Structure formats: C-alpha cells, structure tokens
Amino acid sequence: MDDIVKEFLIESGENLDRLDQELVKLESEPSSKELLASIFRTIHTIKGSCGFLGFARLEKLTHAGENLLSRLRDGELALNAEITSGLLAMVDAVRTILAVIQASGEDGEEDYATLIGRLAGLQNEPAVHPPAAASGPALEALSASPPAAGETNAAKKEEKSTQPSSTQTPRKPRRKRKLAESSPDPSKIGGVLVERGHVRPEDLALALEMQEKGRQKIGEILVAHGAASPEDVLAAQQTVELRKADAAGETIRVGLPLLDRLMNLVGELVLARNQLLQFSSTTPDAKLQAVSQRMNLIATELQEEVMKTRMQPIGNIWNKFPRTVRDLALGCGKQVRLEMEGQDIELDRTIVEAIKDPLTHLVRNAVDHGIEVPEARRRAGKDPTGILTLRAFHEGGQVNLEISDDGAGLDGNRIRQKAIERGLITPQQAALMPDRDVFHLIFLPGFSTAEKVTKVSGRGVGMDVVKTNVEKIGGVVDVRSTPGQGSTVRVKIPLTLAIIPALIATCGGERFAIPQVSLLELVRLDSDGRGKGIELVHGAPVYRLRGRLLPLVNLDRELGIRDKAESSARSTAVNIVVLQTEGRQFGLIVDEITDTQEIVVKPLGRQLKGINAYSGATIMGDGRVALILDVLGLAQKAGVIAEEPAATPDEGHGEAGAPQVSDERALLLAENGVEGRVAIPLAMVARLEEFPRTVVEHAGTQEVMQYRGQIIPLLRLSEIIPATRDADMLASTGSIHVVVYSEGTRTVGLIVDGIVDIVEQHAAVEPFTSRPGVVGSFVSQHHVTELLDLPAIVRAAVPGIMDGAQSEAGGI
Amino acid sequence: MASQQFCTFLLDGCLFGVPVSQVQEVIRFHDITPVPLAPAAVEGLINLRGEIVLAIDLRRRLGLPRREEGTLPINVVVRTGEDAVSLLVDEIGEVIEVSESSFEAPPNTLHGAVRSLILGVYKLEGSLLHALDTVNACQVPATTEAMAVER
Numbered sequence: 037m038d039d040i041v042k043e044f045l046i047e048s049g050e051n052l053d054r055l056d057q058e059l060v061k062l063e064s065e066p067s068s069k070e071l072l073a074s075i076f077r078t079i080h081t082i083k084g085s086c087g088f089l090g091f092a093r094l095e096k097l098t099h100a101g102e103n104l105l106s107r108l109r110d111g112e113l114a115l116n117a118e119i120t121s122g123l124l125a126m127v128d129a130v131r132t133i134l135a136v137i138q139a140s141g142e143d144g145e146e147d148y149a150t151l152i153g154r155l156a157g158l159q160n161e162p163a164v165h166p167p168a169a170a171s172g173p174a175l176e177a178l179s180a181s182p183p184a185a186g187e188t189n190a191a192k193k194e195e196k197s198t199q200p201s202s203t204q205t206p207r208k209p210r211r212k213r214k215l216a217e218s219s220p221d222p223s224k225i226g227g228v229l230v231e232r233g234h235v236r237p238e239d240l241a242l243a244l245e246m247q248e249k250g251r252q253k254i255g256e257i258l259v260a261h262g263a264a265s266p267e268d269v270l271a272a273q274q275t276v277e278l279r280k281a282d283a284a285g286e287t288i289r290v291g292l293p294l295l296d297r298l299m300n301l302v303g304e305l306v307l308a309r310n311q312l313l314q315f316s317s318t319t320p321d322a323k324l325q326a327v328s329q330r331m332n333l334i335a336t337e338l339q340e341e342v343m344k345t346r347m348q349p350i351g352n353i354w355n356k357f358p359r360t361v362r363d364l365a366l367g368c369g370k371q372v373r374l375e376m377e378g379q380d381i382e383l384d385r386t387i388v389e390a391i392k393d394p395l396t397h398l399v400r401n402a403v404d405h406g407i408e409v410p411e412a413r414r415r416a417g418k419d420p421t422g423i424l425t426l427r428a429f430h431e432g433g434q435v436n437l438e439i440s441d442d443g444a445g446l447d448g449n450r451i452r453q454k455a456i457e458r459g460l461i462t463p464q465q466a467a468l469m470p471d472r473d474v475f476h477l478i479f480l481p482g483f484s485t486a487e488k489v490t491k492v493s494g495r496g497v498g499m500d501v502v503k504t505n506v507e508k509i510g511g512v513v514d515v516r517s518t519p520g521q522g523s524t525v526r527v528k529i530p531l532t533l534a535i536i537p538a539l540i541a542t543c544g545g546e547r548f549a550i551p552q553v554s555l556l557e558l559v560r561l562d563s564d565g566r567g568k569g570i571e572l573v574h575g576a577p578v579y580r581l582r583g584r585l586l587p588l589v590n591l592d593r594e595l596g597i598r599d600k601a602e603s604s605a606r607s608t609a610v611n612i613v614v615l616q617t618e619g620r621q622f623g624l625i626v627d628e629i630t631d632t633q634e635i636v637v638k639p640l641g642r643q644l645k646g647i648n649a650y651s652g653a654t655i656m657g658d659g660r661v662a663l664i665l666d667v668l669g670l671a672q673k674a675g676v677i678a679e680e681p682a683a684t685p686d687e688g689h690g691e692a693g694a695p696q697v698s699d700e701r702a703l704l705l706a707e708n709g710v711e712g713r714v715a716i717p718l719a720m721v722a723r724l725e726e727f728p729r730t731v732v733e734h735a736g737t738q739e740v741m742q743y744r745g746q747i748i749p750l751l752r753l754s755e756i757i758p759a760t761r762d763a764d765m766l767a768s769t770g771s772i773h774v775v776v777y778s779e780g781t782r783t784v785g786l787i788v789d790g791i792v793d794i795v796e797q798h799a800a801v802e803p804f805t806s807r808p809g810v811v812g813s814f815v816s817q818h819h820v821t822e823l824l825d826l827p828a829i830v831r832a833a834v835p836g837i838m839d840g841a842q843s844e845a846g847g848i
Numbered sequence: 849m850a851s852q853q854f855c856t857f858l859l860d861g862c863l864f865g866v867p868v869s870q871v872q873e874v875i876r877f878h879d880i881t882p883v884p885l886a887p888a889a890v891e892g893l894i895n896l897r898g899e900i901v902l903a904i905d906l907r908r909r910l911g912l913p914r915r916e917e918g919t920l921p922i923n924v925v926v927r928t929g930e931d932a933v934s935l936l937v938d939e940i941g942e943v944i945e946v947s948e949s950s951f952e953a954p955p956n957t958l959h960g961a962v963r964s965l966i967l968g969v970y971k972l973e974g975s976l977l978h979a980l981d982t983v984n985a986c987q988v989p990a991t992t993e994a995m996a997v998e999r
Contacts, residue, residue, distance in 0.1 A: 300898030546882065595884035640893075641902045641931045643988045647885050653893055653900045661881040661893040661900055 056359040066115040091143040100155040228272040239263035351379030371421040378428035394502040406443035440524040446517035479503040541626040544597035554667040559612040583718035589674040707790035709759025713821040723776040856941035887988040903934040
C-alpha cells in the first residue's frame with residue numbers, strides 16, 4: 037500500500053474518533069460554532085483526501101455528510117437526535133470503508149445509497165428553531181446548490197465583508213450570521229495570496245464564490261481570471277504546506293517496536309552502569325568516580341524518560357465512551373450524562389489495551405442495567421437524566437478506575453435468588469452472605485439479573501470476563517452499591533505490566549521468578565523437622581497449613597531438573613512457596629528463596645510457547661536470563677487445578693463450617709478448669725488469640741468483644757462445660773485465650789483456660805457422655821479429653837446466632 | 849555468474865554456512881540460562897543487549913554427536929523473521945563468496961530430518977560447504993528425540 041494511503045488511513049482514523057466525541061458534545065451544546073466548524077473541517081479533510089486518492093464511494097458519502105453539516109453550520113437546520121444519529125452513522129460507514137481500504141486498497145463495492153439518501157433527507161427537514169435571519173428563499177437557494185465549502189469560516193467571513201462589491205454574480209441574500217470583519221485564513225492559499233498582496237481581497241471573494249458553483253481549485257480560478265500569476269499561487273501553496281508542517285511539528289509518529297527496542301537498550305545501559313559503579317568504587321581514581329556518578333544520573337533519568345514513552349493517558353480509551361453512552365442511552369430510551377475525571381492519568385500502553393474491553397463492558401452495563409428510564413427516575417424523585425461518572429486516580433502505586441452510576445443500585449435479594457436458581461450458591465450460603473459479598477456474585481460465570489435479554493447485555497457473559505481480564509493484568513475488581521442511589525465498580529490496576537514485583541527462587545542452581553500476584557505466603561520447614569510436616573496422600577505430597585491440606589508440587593520434578601529420588605534425597609530445609617491461582621492454593625517446593633525484586637517482563641520466543649510453564653523471561657542484575665514461572669500453567673501441569681472449577685466466593689469464611697474429611701484429624705487441645713481437657717477439631721478453629729481481660733465488654737447480658745471490626749459474642753467454656761476451678765484461675769487478671777470460631781460470616785469467640793497443644797487424633801472417640809455439647813471422649817497425652825461439638829455449643833449458648841447455617845455446619 | 853556470501857562455521861569437522869545477510873552478529877561466549885522442558889535442541893536463553901534470544905545447539909539440531917566437554921560453543925546470531933536466534937557452533941570460519949554454479953542439491957542418500965535442514969552443498973576446493981536452511985533450523989520441533997537417532 038502506498039505510504040500516502042497509509043497516512044491517510046491513520047489520520048482519518050484519528051479524525052473519526054474525534055468526530056464521534058465532537059458530535060456527541062455538539063448534541064449537548066448545539067449552538068457551538070467552534071464545534072460545528074471543527075466537525076465540518078474534519079469531514080472536509082477526509083473528503084478532500086479521498087477525492088485526491090481516488091476513493092469515489094467514500095467521497096460521495098462524506099460529501100453527503102458535508103452538505104448536511106454545512107446547513108447546520110449556517111444555522112439553517114437545528115441539530116436534533118436524528119441528525120446526530122445520521123451523522124454518527126456516516127462516521128461509522130466511513131470507518132467501515134476505511135477498514136475495507138486498509139484490507140484491500142480499494143474502497144469496496146458498497147455504495148451506502150440508503151445512508152446517503154438518509155443524510156439528504158435530513159438536510160431537507162425544516163429547522164426546528166429557525167434562526168431569526170433565515171429566510172425562505174435563502175433556504176431554497178442553498179438546498180438547490182449546497183456550498184462546496186472550499187474554504188473555512190474565516191474565508192467565508194471575508195467573503196461576506198466584500199459582498200457589496202460582488203455584483204457580477206447576482207445572488208439572493210444568504211447571510212444569517214453576524215460576522216465580524218476578519219483577515220483571510222492564513223492557512224489557505226487564498227489567504228496567503230491576499231496577505232502577500234498578490235491578490236486583492238475582492239478578487240479572492242469573487243473566486244471563492246465561483247468556487248462554490250463549480251468544483252475548481254481556488255488557485256486555478258484566480259489564475260484563470262488573471263487575478264494572480266501561477267508562480268504566486270505555487271509559492272502560496274508551498275507556504276501553506278510549510279505552515280501545516282509547522283503546526284504538526286510538536287509530535288512525530290514513532291513505531292512501537294522502536295520504543296520497545298529503546299526500552300531494552302536502556303535496560304542494558306542500566307546494567308552496564310551498575311557494573312561500572314561497582315568497578316569505580318574499587319578504584320581510587322577520583323576522575324573515574326566522578327564520571328561514573330554522572331553516568332549514573334544520566335542513565336537513571338534516561339530510563340525514566342524512556343518509560344514515559346510507553347505511557348498513554350486513560351483518556352485515549354475513554355474518548356470512545358461519550359459515543360457509546362449516547363447510542364446506548366438512545367437505544368434503551370434513557371437519558372444519561374457522562375462525566376469524566378482524571379483523563380490524563382497515564383498507564384502503560386499494554387494495560388491501556390487490556391483494560392479497554394472490560395471498561396467498555398462496565399460502561400455498557402451501567403447504562404443498560406444501572407440507570408433507570410426517566411419515568412422511573414422521576415418516580416424515585418431523581419433527576420430524569422442519569423449521571424455516569426468515570427473517575428481515574430492514583431492510589432498506593434496503582435491506578436484506580438471507577439465507573440459509578442446514580443441508578444437503582446444492585447438488588448441484593450434478587451442477586452441471591454438468581455444465584456440460587458443458577459445453582460451458584462446454596463440457599464444457606466445465600467442467607468449467610470452479606471450484601472457486599474452478594475454483589476461479587478455478579479462476577480461469576482453465567483450470571484445475569486437482567487429481566488430481559490437486551491441487545492446490549494443480559495446474556496450472562498461479561499462481568500466474569502471483565503473480572504478475568506482485569507485479573508489477567510494483575511488487577512482487582514470491586515463493586516459497591518446502595519439501593520436507590522447507584523453502584524460503583526472499582527477496578528484497581530498496576531501502572532505497568534512491563535515491570536512486576538516477583539519472588540526470586542532457585543531450583544537446581546537456576547533462578548526462577550514467581551510473580552507476586554499469585555503469592556500467598558512462604559513456609560520453611562527446618563531440616564530437623566523434615567518429613568514431619570509433609571505427608572503423603574496416596575503418594576501425593578501434602579502439607580497441613582493451619583489444618584488444611586495443601587497439595588505440594590516439587591518444582592524440580594515438575595521441570596524435570598531432578599528426578600524423584602534426587603529431589604527427595606535433599607537434606608536441607610524445605611521451602612514452600614504457597615501460591616494461589618484460579619481460587620486454588622498449592623505449595624511449590626523450591627530449593628531456596630533468595631529475594632523479591634521488580635523485574636522487567638520480556639516475552640519468550642514462539643519456539644518456547646508450547647511449554648506452558650513459563651510466562652516470560654527477565655534479565656537479572658548480573659545480566660543473566662531468568663525464567664518467569666507461569667503459576668497457572670504449572671498448576672495445570674501438576675494437576676492441581678483440573679477437577680473442580682473456581683472455589684465458591686465465600687471460601688475465605690467457609691472453611692470452618694465445612695468439616696475436613698480425613699483419616700487423621702488435627703485437634704486443638706485446650707484446658708478447661710484445673711484438670712479438664714477438651715479438644716476442638718482444628719479445622720473449625722479460625723484463629724487462636726490472646727487478649728487482655730479488658731477487651732471483654734457487655735451487650736446486655738452477653739459478653740462481647742470487638743474483633744477485626746466486628747462485634748463478636750464471647751462464650752466461656754467453663755460455664756458451658758462445668759469444670760473444677762480453683763481460686764487462682766478465678767482471680768487471674770492476666771489475659772484470656774480465645775478460640776475464634778466462624779461459620780459463614782458469623783464469628784464467635786470461645787474463652788478457654790489455656791491452649792495445650794495441637795495433636796493428631798488416632799484414638800477412637802468413645803461416645804459415653806451425657807454432657808451436652810460433647811461428642812465423646814478419648815485419651816490423648818495420658819489425659820481423658822472431651823471432644824467438643826462446637827456448633828451445638830454455640831447454638832445453645834447464643835440462640836439464633838447461626839440461623840440458616842445449620843445444614844452447613846453438620847456433625848463434627 | 850551469480851554468487852553469494854556465506855558466513856561459514858564448523859560443526860563436528862564439517863563446513864556449514866548461512867548467507868551473510870541473515871547473520872546479525874557472532875559472539876564468542878555467552879552465559880546461557882537453560883530452559884527446563886524445552887525441546888532438546890534448545891540450549892537455553894541468552895541476554896543479547898537486553899533482548900532475550902533463544903540459543904539452539906546446532907549439533908543437537910542436526911543430530912551430531914555431543915560437543916566435547918570443556919569446549920565452549922560460539923554464538924552465530926541469525927535473524928530470519930522478527931526474532932533473533934543464536935545458533936551454537938564449534939568454530940567460526942571465514943566469510944566466503946561462492947558461485948551459484950557450484951551448488952548442488954543434497955544427495956539422495958542424505959535421509960530424514962537432516963535433509964530438511966540442508967538446502968544443498970557448494971563444492972569448494974578441497975571441501976564441501978553445507979548450506980543451512982536457517983529458517984528451518986530455527987524452528988525446534990517439540991520432540992527432538994527423533995533427531996538424535998538420525999545419523
């Protein structure tokens with residue numbers, strides 16, 4: 037394809053994006069002359085270029101649009117939604133044709149006769165609010181011969197100023213605007229000629245009028261009538277070109293590959309600088325030190341500047357939204373005003389690209405589901421025009437994007453009901469879930485509360501895709517909503533994808549980077565305790581992490597660095613990196629954990645794409661390459677995630693409610709009274725806490741305490757399971773031991789007299805007991821120990837607290 | 849008579865060559881990070897001034913016996929498409945100009961996968977120059993075990 041065509045496509049693409057915005061803006065301020073002029077100019081530029089490049093169909097279409105616009109500009113038509121839609125349809129059609137040109141180099145077969153007809157039809161509509169000076173004959177005259185609009189406003193103004201002398205072409209009066217006297221447009225050939233005194237203003241005005249009749253160039257007309265010499269016209273033309281170039285001189289287009297290359301080189305420079313600094317610090321040469329310090333500063337600054345070249349303002353994607361919102365609102369009969377804050381917040385371009393679709397979806401959703409129709413809003417006592425706000429701001433090294441509407445808000449109960457219908461949660465879970473968690477259900481696959489499926493949304497795909505896409509780039513989505521007042525979706529994303537924080541671990545003598553997004557915690561088992569913590573479930577290694585079995589994956593075996601025998605023969609401590617991916621946790625065993633650092637992510641060549649264990653590579657401080665582990669890929673490879681889909685959203689709270697099914701069971705041993713020993717299945721224990729006695733407060737007769745922003749009831753075990761207590765215990769003023777027990781989101785604290793140990797229960801429980809709240813007893817550490825039925829105790833002590841949670845918290 | 853410049857190198861005593869136009873640079877020694885699970889011919893990754901480049905051991909790619917312990921290979925960095933690839937060779941030779949008339953297609957007795965890696969031979973005085981199919985050589989099949997038994 038010709039360079040000139042390519043340039044035309046790029047420029048037109050940008051122009052069209054601007055047109056979208058300007059047309060939507062124009063709708064809200066229909067009298068803005070500047071906007072109209074700018075829109076007109078843009079269309080005219082496209083039309084002019086395609087005439088030159090021989091795209092006849094495109095020219096015809098833009099010509100129709102231009103005619104309509106010129107009538108708007110001259111105030112003969114008032115803009116209405118229909119006209120705006122017509123013009124926007126034209127913009128879309130132009131975009132389609134440009135795409136065809138891009139693909140084939142031709143402007144296609146489609147002639148858009150219907151659209152051209154529609155544009156022509158709109159042109160003949162009478163003005164809704166005719167401007168005072170508009171006269172019937174003028175309208176007729178213009179619709180008969182629409183101005184070709186060869187020049188811009190300024191030129192037209194000039195025309196007006198000289199009109200009295202233009203007697204050769206008798207015309208009907210056609211001025212409807214008050215125009216100030218002004219100099220000719222210096223960016224046009226005519227203007228330049230007048231400026232230089234080569235052409236008299238009157239002649240130019242005449243020529244402009246003639247140009248409106250025919251379609252000749254202004255220079256040609258002037259030369260043909262002897263008003264200017266061809267040399268002057270040519271010189272003026274060159275001046276115009278130069279002036280255009282000057283205006284564009286502030287920016288240049290640079291290919292992205294070049295920028296990426298620059299980034300690479302700067303990264304290398306930084307490495308070289310580090311080596312130089314290291315070297316210079318060992319030599320006493322002051323000159324060398326001075327030079328290397330200077331080099332250091334320059335390299336740092338250079339790196340920062342080059343990083344900036346990859347940044348793009350978020351406004352670049354928001355710019356599309358006014359149009360999206362307008363079309364959508366019109367389509368579903370709503371009135372929506374879009375407000376944007378923080379358009380100039382910058383993000384790495386890869387992130388900007390990745391966030392585009394999710395954001396578009398959220399905006400569509402807000403208009404389609406969030407904001408109500410005008411009648412409903414009036415009934416609710418709100419302004420019939422809904423407000424959709426897009427906000428971007430920095431917070432804690434991340435960028436926050438908020439999409440808020442002032443619509444009806446999310447209906448927690450309807451979401452619960454839908455989620456139960458879809459089998460996403462059980463009725464019990466639904467009852468336990470607070471609204472905040474319920475709102476998160478909308479991000480589950482296959483969820484949509486829309487009563488009817490609309491063109492826009494309601495097919496149940498979307499919100500889960502939004503979540504997945506945002507998480508893919510290391511972001512998080514959160515939704516908040518107040519019934520009747522609207523909802524806010526907040527997307528938190530990192531500034532850049534190119535640099536991520538990572539944990540550096542070694543395995544088989546090589547370093548591997550593990551993105552911190554998936555990192556939960558690190559566990560180190562000392563060599564003397566080796567083998568104690570790691571158990572086998574039918575040959576598969578697991579580790580008990582706070583009572584839950586964590587599947588373990590040997591990185592060396594998974595990568596084939598060492599075989600099974602070698603990897604288990606290691607005598608050193610075991611390092612477990614606890615990772616989470618797709619809601620599943622697993623422990624990755626590595627040789628050593630060295631460091632966490634910010635790494636620059638670089639892609640792997642296509643030859644290594646199939647391995648599915650690495651997400652890229654990075655260059656370490658010493659210049660060597662290290663591979664970045666693909667946590668999801670590894671998990672799949674090791675079979676950690678295969679069977680079950682993502683965990684239920686309340687997993688974080690639910691663990692205590694779901695008894696672990698395993699042969700061996702970890703038990704928490706606690707003291708009750710002087711001699712009494714009780715056991716609680718560890719799986720039921722959310723946390724063990726020690727507090728000063730002063731934390732105990734009273735709510736009525738119930739002892740309570742403030743715990744993690746909640747008020748939780750406190751139960752004294754000694755009052756539930758009576759035990760002998762001596763004076764020491766009663767008088768003790770020190771601290772209390774609290775076993776925190778959670779079911780769903782309800783939390784209860786059980787005060788015990790002391791924590792003894794955590795043991796594995798092998799002995800059989802003998803169910804000989806008449807005490808309520810005790811399942812049975814067994815012998816552990818030479819003590820008779822009573823196994824507590826914690827859910828039953830809690831229910832007996834605080835009636836009603838766990839309502840709706842019974843089925844979940846079945847037997848122990 | 850048309851002629852072409854070849855960058856030559858030695859592999860297990862044989863003279864190989866790639867067109868000079870495809871060669872980006874030749875580096876003596878470079879630190880290589882191995883890639884576990886990668887196809888056998890992949891030696892690892894090198895850092896070429898900030899660009900991460902895949903290093904392919906041509907001996908293994910061509911099914912030649914392993915390089916002797918302690919000898920360091922030489923990186924011939926070629927660029928065939930977007931990505932640069934480093935081909936590990938035993939020794940680098942001179943750049944020579946060969947005439948197209950001395951070219952012959954590989955003999956029919958050359959069998960199997962190696963055949964797809966050698967475009968043909970140029971008959972030089974006293975030796976034969978194997979013209980490597982650079983594009984094919986830079987592709988590494990997922991299973992390279994088959995390559996090992998070629999020769």
